[in-house]
Each structure stands twice: as structure tokens, then as C-alpha cells.
Amino acid sequence: MAEGPVRTGKLRGNLPQLELYVPEPRYRPGDTVDYTHLEIPEPGLLARPDEACEASETWPLTLDMIRVLGDDDRAVGPWNPGLDPETLRRMLATMALTRAFDDRMYRGQRQGKTSFYMKSTGEEAISIACAHALAADDMVFPSYRQQGVLIARGYPLVEMVNQIYSNRADPLKGRQLPIMYSAKDYGFFSISGNLATQFPQAVGWAMASAIKGDTRIATSFVGEGSSAEGDFHAAMTFAAVYNAPVVLNVVNNQWAISSFSGFAGAERTTFAARAAGYGIAGLRVDGNDILAVYAAMEWAANRARAGKGPTLIEHFTYRAEGHSTSDDPSAYRSAREAEDWPLGDPIMRLKKHLVALGEWSEEQHEAMDRDLAEQVKAATKEAEKNGILGHGLHHPFHTMFEDVFEELPWHLQEQAEQAIRERQTKWPEWKE
Ligand SMILES: Cc1ncc(C[n+]2csc(CCOP(=O)(O)OP(=O)(O)O)c2C)c(N)n1
Numbered sequence: 001m002a003e004g005p006v007r008t009g010k011l012r013g014n015l016p017q018l019e020l021y022v023p024e025p026r027y028r029p030g031d032t033v034d035y036t037h038l039e040i041p042e043p044g045l046l047a048r049p050d051e052a053c054e055a056s057e058t059w060p061l062t063l064d065m066i067r068v069l070g071d072d073d074r075a076v077g078p079w080n081p082g083l084d085p086e087t088l089r090r091m092l093a094t095m096a097l098t099r100a101f102d103d104r105m106y107r108g109q110r111q112g113k114t115s116f117y118m119k120s121t122g123e124e125a126i127s128i129a130c131a132h133a134l135a136a137d138d139m140v141f142p143s144y145r146q147q148g149v150l151i152a153r154g155y156p157l158v159e160m161v162n163q164i165y166s167n168r169a170d171p172l173k174g175r176q177l178p179i180m181y182s183a184k185d186y187g188f189f190s191i192s193g194n195l196a197t198q199f200p201q202a203v204g205w206a207m208a209s210a211i212k213g214d215t216r217i218a219t220s221f222v223g224e225g226s227s228a229e230g231d232f233h234a235a236m237t238f239a240a241v242y243n244a245p246v247v248l249n250v251v252n253n254q255w256a257i258s259s260f261s262g263f264a265g266a267e268r269t270t271f272a273a274r275a276a277g278y279g280i281a282g283l284r285v286d287g288n289d290i291l292a293v294y295a296a297m298e299w300a301a302n303r304a305r306a307g308k309g310p311t312l313i314e315h316f317t318y319r320a321e322g323h324s325t326s327d328d329p330s331a332y333r334s335a336r337e338a339e340d341w342p343l344g345d346p347i348m349r350l351k352k353h354l355v356a357l358g359e360w361s362e363e364q365h366e367a368m369d370r371d372l373a374e375q376v377k378a379a380t381k382e383a384e385k386n387g388i389l390g391h392g393l394h395h396p397f398h399t400m401f402e403d404v405f406e407e408l409p410w411h412l413q414e415q416a417e418q419a420i421r422e423r424q425t426k427w428p429e430w431k432e
């Protein structure tokens with residue numbers, strides 16, 4: 001035996017240099033857009049497995065796309081949820097209301113009434129189908145682009161505006177960023193700016209629901225960009241291991257601020273395909289087709305209720321506008337991307353379907369849009385009575401030290417007194 005440590009390993013031969021691959025989006029500002037690389041199947045072709053099937057039966061669907069509404073505006077195939085015209089009209093109106101609300105709040109930010117806003121333009125079908133497909137008290141753990149769920153569940157618009165304006169009627173007392181709602185009575189968990197944290201929380205909530213023998217399920221949403229966070233994978237592991245009654249949604253709107261979906265893995269495979277790696281059911285759906293989204297959500301909810309565990313759903317869609325009011329997408333992507341998006345606009349698609357059914361008309365649509373704009377305007381005016389950004393009508397300053405401890409610990413008491421003293425010295429006119 002040789003003495004001393006032996007160093008094992010091959011001799012380094014004449015090897016090529018390693019190279020790092022850095023993804024690059026296909027189109028930049030000014031580029032013409034060509035979407036022929038996207039595989040978009042005809043609607044109605046995919047089979048709808050039984051909700052209690054083996055998870056592996058769904059895996060082919062994760063590489064495909066569930067679609068119901070065709071170019072001829074008809075609903076076809078086994079995934080057609082067969083909703084009555086009244087429900088379809090309600091879903092249309094809620095999508096249009098969400099868009100009207102987004103447009104007005106965006107303008108409000110430009111007018112200085114709030115510091116920040118995030119629209120969900122082009123993605124309304126996902127939230128609104130979710131609210132319709134689930135029970136009213138199923139628990140939703142949203143990201144910041146699911147305001148449609150709150151609106152569909154009938155949360156008062158005035159309260160939303162109060163929160164956005166951080167005024168004296170803000171139910172969250174100015175402690176959350178504008179748009180980061182929290183509405184316990186509406187089964188809507190507090191929105192967090194820390195991306196993807198809601199995913200493991202939803203799974204934990206679903207596990208608790210099962211432990212308690214409850215019948216409510218949970219659902220959560222992350223952007224495709226956020227699906228690169230560790231929390232996504234922790235959530236998937238727990239959901240799979242404990243067969244949690246949860247519907248996990250990835251909203252693939254192609255962009256994460258200025259990073260395209262390739263940075264989260266989209267060039268390798270679909271986001272839905274991750275379901276197979278965890279051994280759970282997965283579906284991939286045309287996110288701008290509200291009937292397909294509804295059908296997928298309903299399928300996954302029924303599966304969870306039947307004790308068959310979690311489903312991962314990828315909603316393939318497009319973020320039609322900027323990430324937030326702080327963003328300018330014309331700096332990093334082609335304007336044609338949104339205009340040429342091959343899956344169209346979710347509101348227009350449902351509208352045309354209803355017209356094709358003889359259940360809706362242009363005149364009705366225009367009248368509806370006018371009504372909704374008025375409804376949003378009235379809510380905004382009402383909320384403005386409680387104050388807008390910078391007009392001093394917010395919750396009293398000292399309240400920021402309240403509501404966490406039953407009795408304020410001495411060191412926070414000291415900080416509170418110091419803060420109030422400094423404020424009074426600096427701005428003697430402030431009374432609160
Ligand atoms: C943990 C964490 N990392 C980064 C950010 C900053 N950030 C806020 S939104 C965002 C993009 C998220 O994109 P995506 O998940 O695709 O959601 P989308 O905005 O497209 O709906 C980033 C990087 C954050 N808020 N939290």
C-alpha cells in the first residue's frame with residue numbers, strides 16, 4: 001500500500017471550454033413578432049380524464065393546451081363546461097368590471113391619488129373563472145394580479161379604493177402597499193410582496209383543512225417568474241407528500257417585469273410539466289379562454305374534494321400592459337407582442353361567443369361598459385371623501401404602533417413616544 005492520501009480522478013485532457021447559456025427573448029422594442037413557434041392546438045381535441053384518475057393520466061395534458069373557444073366563437077369538446085348564458089354574462093360583466101377598475105386606478109396613480117397600481121389586463125379570465133368554479137368560501141392565496149377574484153366575490157369596490165389610496169378608511173390602515181388587499185371574510189388571504197410565499201401557505205392551509213376534516217379547499221396563484229422561487233418547490237413537495245386538497249396555479253403571462261419567461265425555465269419545457277416531477281396531476285390551459293380555465297379549475301377542485309390531491313395548472317396568457325405603474329415595457333419588449341398575441345383577448349372572446357349564441361349584442365356590450373365605468377367612478381368618488389395620497393386624511397400616525405401586541409413592549413413604547421415627539425417638532429401643525 002502506498003503511504004499518504006491517494007488523489008483519485010481522471011487526468012484533465014484536451015477538453016473544450018465550458019460555455020454558459022443565457023436566454024434571450026425573441027423580440028425587443030421595434031421588432032416584428034412571429035408567433036409561429038407557439039404550438040396552439042385546435043380547441044376541443046383533448047380528452048378530459050376522470051377527475052379521480054391516476055395523476056400520470058394527466059401528464060400528456062401538461063405538454064398540450066386545453067382550449068374550448070374556437071376561432072368560430074363556438075364552445076367545443078369534452079372540456080366545455082356547458083355553462084348557462086346567465087353565468088356567461090355574469091363572467092363577462094365581472095371581467096369587464098375588473099378591467100374598468102384597473103383602468104381607473106391606473107389613471108388615479110397618474111393623477112397622484114395613489115403611489116402605485118398593478119393592472120391585470122389580458123389575464124382577467126383566470127381570476128374570474130377561479131371565483132366561479134370554486135365555492136365562495138374556498139380559500140384563495142393570491143398574487144398581486146388576482147383582484148378579479150375579490151371583485152367576483154362581491155368585495156366592495158369602495159373598500160378596494162380606500163386601500164389603494166391608503167386613506168383614513170383603508171381597512172388595512174396604510175400598512176400594506178396599495179393593491180395588497182386582505183379580506184378574510186371573502187376567503188382572500190393577505191397579498192404579500194414577497195413573491196411565492198403564498199404557495200406554501202396555501203398548501204399548509206389545505207393540509208389543515210384536511211386535518212380538521214373540513215370540506216373547503218385552497219387555491220393559490222404565482223407568476224411564471226415567481227415559480228423560480230424555492231417556495232414554489234417547497235409547496236409542491238408538501239402538496240404531493242400529504243396529498244393536500246389544493247389547486248396550484250402558475251399564471252404564465254410571459255414576463256416577470258422585464259425578464260421573459262425563459263429565465264424561469266420556459267425554454268426547456270412547460271410550467272405545467274413540473275407536475276410530473278412531483279407525481280401530481282397537471283393541466284395546461286389557454287388562459288385567455290375563460291371556459292377552458294373554468295373547466296380546468298372545476299376539474300382540479302373536484303379532484304381535490306374527492307381526496308385525490310393537488311393539481312398544478314399552467315395558465316398560458318400574456319401580460320398585455322406594464323408590470324405596474326412603475327414600469328415601461330416599451331423599453332424592453334416589442335409593442336407588437338401584445339397586439340399580435342395569438343390567443344386574443346379574454347373579454348372579446350367571451351363576448352363574441354355570447355353574440356354567436358344569440359345571447360348578447362354590441363349594443364348590450366356598449367351599455368354594459370358605460371354602466372361599469374359609472375359604477376367604478378361612483379366608488380372612486382365615494383372613496384375620495386376619505387382622502388387620497390398626501391392629503392393628510394390617513395389613519396392617525398400613532399396607530400402604526402398598534403394592533404400587534406396586546407400590550408406594547410417598553411422598547412416599542414419608547415420608540416412610539418420618540419416618533420411622535422419628533423413629528424410634532426418637525427410638523428407642529430400635525431395634530432394626530
Ligand atoms: C422574493 C421576491 N423577489 C423579487 C421581487 C421583485 N419582483 C416583484 S414582481 C416581480 C416579477 C414577478 O413576475 P411573475 O412572477 O411572472 O408575475 P407577474 O408580475 O408576471 O404577474 C419581481 C421580480 C419580490 N417582490 N419578491
Ligand SMILES: [Mg+2]
Nearest residue numbers: 223224255256
Ligand atoms: Mg409573469
